[in-house]
Amino acid sequence: MRIATWNVASIRARAALVVDFLLREDIDVLALQETKCRPEQFPTAIFEAAGYQVVNHGFHAFNGVAFVSRHDMTDVTFGLPSLPGFGEQCLPTQPPGANGLPQEARALGVTVNGMRLWSLYVPNGRDLAHEHYAYKLRWLQALQQEVAGWLEAEPQLPLALLGDWNVAPLPSDMGDPDFVEGRSTHVSRPERQAFAAFESYLSDVVRPYVPHGYTFWEYRGGKYQADQGMRIDFILGSEGFSSAVTGAFIAADERRERQAAPGQKALKPSDHVPVVCEIAPELLGQSWEDEDDPMIWGL
DNA sequence: ATGGCAATCTTAGATTGA
Numbered sequence: 001m002r003i004a005t006w007n008v009a010s011i012r013a014r015a016a017l018v019v020d021f022l023l024r025e026d027i028d029v030l031a032l033q034e035t036k037c038r039p040e041q042f043p044t045a046i047f048e049a050a051g052y053q054v055v056n057h058g059f060h061a062f063n064g065v066a067f068v069s070r071h072d073m074t075d076v077t078f079g080l081p082s083l084p085g086f087g088e089q090c091l092p093t094q095p096p097g098a099n100g101l102p103q104e105a106r107a108l109g110v111t112v113n114g115m116r117l118w119s120l121y122v123p124n125g126r127d128l129a130h131e132h133y134a135y136k137l138r139w140l141q142a143l144q145q146e147v148a149g150w151l152e153a154e155p156q157l158p159l160a161l162l163g164d165w166n167v168a169p170l171p172s173d174m175g176d177p178d179f180v181e182g183r184s185t186h187v188s189r190p191e192r193q194a195f196a197a198f199e200s201y202l203s204d205v206v207r208p209y210v211p212h213g214y215t216f217w218e219y220r221g222g223k224y225q226a227d228q229g230m231r232i233d234f235i236l237g238s239e240g241f242s243s244a245v246t247g248a249f250i251a252a253d254e255r256r257e258r259q260a261a262p263g264q265k266a267l268k269p270s271d272h273v274p275v276v277c278e279i280a281p282e283l284l285g286q287s288w289e290d291e292d293d294p295m296i297w298g299l
Numbered sequence: 300a301t302g303g304c305a306a307t308c309t310t311a312g313a314t315t316g317a
Contacts, residue, residue: 009305009306009316010305010306010307012306012307013305013306013307034316036306036307037307060307060308061306061307061308061315062307062314062315062316124315124316124317125317126315126316126317166317176317178317179317184317185317186317216317218303218304218316218317219303219304219305219316220302220303220304220305221302221303221304222303230317232317268304268305268306270305271304271305271316271317
């Protein structure tokens with residue numbers, strides 16, 4: 001089965017493109033970020049008509065995370081109280097985060113076929129001197145501590161964190177000349193250290209299959225045409241998840257501009273593209289620790 | 300070159316994104 005993540009930059013503007021992608025690439029479960037809508041505004045019917053169930057989390061026209069899945073989703077978790085919030089004042093529907101500021105719709109958890117999956121939209125940070133940057137680092141640290149706790153309690157858990165991490169972990173992940181180490185977000189040492197902290201428990205399940213490739217290209221300045229992108233969307237898996245991954249790809253073609261059909265509105269692409277991994281469900285929950293079992297060699 | 304592109308709501312200029 002195929003599991004994917006995609007920052008769609010508005011699900012209402014992109015629903016037809018997303019459904020087309022799901023069917024064309026035979027995707028079973030898709031984690032979405034930047035849905036940019038409240039739950040009742042989500043275009044659920046178009047996904048259900050295509051055979052997908054929908055779970056989504058959003059407070060207003062910013063942020064927003066969701067899952068669409070061909071398989072049943074259980075244990076739906078809307079956000080994590082340990083994560084900090086951001087902004088001025090909570091809406092009536094919006095609980096406070098760990099710091100008392102409004103919790104944002106950036107984390108959604110579901111369980112599918114025994115896999116624990118999270119759709120995550122990491123704050124972008126805006127600028128190294130902006131309070132949003134400090135929020136980003138605190139948010140990542142709080143999430144990492146949650147993950148550590150989950151895996152200490154259940155080391156074999158097939159867990160995957162899918163989403164827009166807004167960090168380019170390696171120098172080769174940053175191809176946008178406007179982003180410079182020491183001056184820009186996404187490439188700073190604290191952000192890269194915050195990302196690396198997850199790799200004590202999880203591994204990037206796509207990198208082994210796609211050593212180089214971007215997942216985002218800025219709309220402005222012809223950056224896609226110049227291939228000045230960045231790799232900031234990742235699927236990080238626990239051992240119990242990673243050991244079931246049999247392939248992966250980045251659907252970079254989804255960043256292309258498409259011709260509008262005659263009389264139709266043009267379908268503009270998201271500035272992010274989908275990241276996909278292939279899972280062999282029968283391998284889920286295995287771990288290197290299983291290799292401690294006695295084995296007979298060379299007979 | 301502090302622009303440029305896209306989506307949203309406070310509809311026409313501000314805000315957010317990365």
